[in-house]
Amino acid sequence: MKILSFKSGHDGTVAGADAARGQLLFSYEAEKDSHPRAAPVTPDTFIDAGLWFRELPDVLALSGWSGTGSTHATASGAGYFGTGPGSERIGKKTFFGKTLDYYSSTHERAHIWSAYALSPFPQGQPCYVLVWEGALGDFYEITADLEIRRLGRVMEAPGARFAALYGLADPAFQLPPGQQRRQDPGRLMAAAALGRNGAADTQEQALITHLLEAPLEQALDKVRLAASPLCNAGTQSQALRDLAVKLQDALFLRFHDFAARTLTKGYPLLISGGCGLNCGWNSRWRECGLFQDVFVPPCTGDSGCAIGTAADAMRHFTGRAKLDWSVYCGQPFLDDRAAMNGALNGARTEELKLETVAQALLEGKVIGWARGNCEIGPRALGNRSILAAPFEASMRVRLNRIKGRADDSPVAPACLEEDAARHFSGPLPAPHMLDFHQVTDPQLQAVTHADGSARLQTVSRTQNPAFHDLLTAFKAQSGTGVLCNTSLNFPDAGFINKTSDLCHYARSAGLDGFVAGTSCYWFG
Known part of the structure; x- marks a missing residue:
């Protein structure tokens, strides 16, 4: 069937x-x-x-x-x-x-x-499920006979309430009450990564309470909050970043406290919905001790x-x-060089040799890497990636400028699974880049965030042979099987999936070269 x-x-x-x-x-x-x-x-x-x-x-x-x-x-x-x-x-x-x-x-x-x-749990294993997203904020139990039992709603629309803070701080946000931009949850997660936690003051606590408890149409009404110090404070402001951390913490605690009271059987927890892309929340669910295990799909x-x-x-x-x-069951890559009408003029073309790519990365080059099928979900996991050496903090700045992000935004590492414990602490393996790990290797400056964390991807040969071989080749030359790994895409677009688009992106974004299938293209 x-x-x-x-x-x-x-x-x-x-x-x-x-x-x-x-x-x-x-x-x-x-x-x-x-x-x-x-x-x-x-x-x-x-x-x-x-x-x-x-x-x-x-x-x-x-x-x-x-x-x-x-x-x-x-x-x-x-x-x-x-x-x-x-x-x-x-x-x-x-x-x-x-x-x-x-x-x-x-x-x-x-x-x-x-x-x-x-x-990964066998059919017949009862599981808890948390669905938290733009509209739903509910826990469920799936029984051994595949019956869904709804355990309760913690909060209506947690994702929308969380994202509302970004629109409040953004002077460009002028949508009518109740409307939001789909990019804002991810933008606020990124802002929270740059924030400082601490106790909320009176004004901050009042705003957090309003966003989490007010009727939804009021929580998503920027006009009602015009007197807030956060209103139009700016998307790069430290005030937004700090409050994003506090709001993130308060929202998580609402769900955690409900789970501690209600989900008492110790079953594994499955997480779905857009909030499942928040690595901080995922890490806290794993660390909370309430569940036998925690699973977040890459297309959550x-x-x-x-x-x-x-x-x-x-x-x-x-x-x-x-x-x-497989996480690599998206669209296959299309090599459309025959229809590119000279777009590759000026590029040096050669057959892919991993040792050559590894050497270029070690010399400081930034390379687009497209092989095999697209990843499912939003994380680039070695088939649609921009890659660079992980050692210099200046590389993080360059990658963020290529991506159009703040210079101090975190950049994720990809690491050989067998070497991960040498460089990172925390639960391993981590194949889908959905949790935070602490960086224990001081040489990895480009992938170490201000708080010492990184959104780690571990790579096994079974999972992705080509990417594993590249990491192995880089380790042979550098001594470290780790690379910076960020997504290969135009701004506000999905992954690049054909040679013509990749060539255009590489030139416009300032990459030093790219790999498409079994061919390498170098500029300069």
Whole structure:
């Protein structure tokens, strides 16, 4: 049984699953291939997904969706909310002349089943699930017989409440009450990474309480907060950075305290929703001692929902809800050099030799690296990466300027899994760059944040042979199997996925060269 699953709305994704083998075939996110961030499904995405199937699939699945802030918004499929009766739509659809089974379940269920399907725990292991995102802030239990039990709502819209602080501080934010920019949660997480924690003063505490406790339409109303010292204080202000840390801490404690009171069976915790991209929160969940284990999928945001609905459909039709998967099951790289009309003129081209790339990195060059399929989720994990040597603080500044970020923004390290304990402390391995680790090696200045932490990715040969081989080659020349690793993309766009775009980006951003497939291109 083959399942073709769609996630409509923003963060559009098309996923395919083979139910007979319990395998995720692909997950193609519409933003990948340099399309705008959070793009809906495009004809390109649909056509790329269709290339997987020699014949039409057996099941057509649709992840439910609707506008969350308007009661008159038209729902797609089973809609946004619900896990009980009425949260599924089951029937038949005629699709390109063939009658298929049709399955749709809510967006809420998609988050739950995505985390469950991708988690390493065997079917039959009861799990807790936390879904926290722009609208949902709820805990659930998945029983041994795959029943969802909702344990309670901690907070409505934690992601939206958190992001509201960034819009408050940004003089450019002029949207009407209740509206937000999808980039703001990530921007505030980045600001928090540069903040100083401490006790909130009276004004800060009043603002935190308002953002977390006021009715949502008031919490997202900048006009109501015009008298706040944070209003239009600036997105680079230290006041914003410091309050972001305090708000982040206060929000986490609301969820932690609920979990400590309610989730008392010690089951593993699965985390889904956009808040699952906050490494500080993920690390605190792992360290809190309430759970047997913690798992966060790399596509924890809405881009994982097509996978979740495919898994939910598989559960409905087969009774199984676990998937074998790879983080590298996004779109394959397209080498379109033949249509580039001289765009590579002036670049020196040679066959990929890892020793040559490693030497260039050691000499201080910054290199784009695109091999194999895209990663699923937003983290560059060695297939769509910008790479550099990790030793000099000045390299962090250069990378941040290439990316258009503040000079002191953190830059993530990728490290050979077998060497990680030499350079970093904390739970290992960490293959998906979703937790903070303390840096214990003083030579790694480019990847050490002001608080001594780093958002680590460990790389095994099984996980990514090509990237592991490059790290090994760099270690052979430098003595250290660590590289700076940041995402390869145009501003406000998904990963670069073709040679022509990569060449244009490398020239415009000031990279020293790039690797595309088995070829190297050098400038200067």
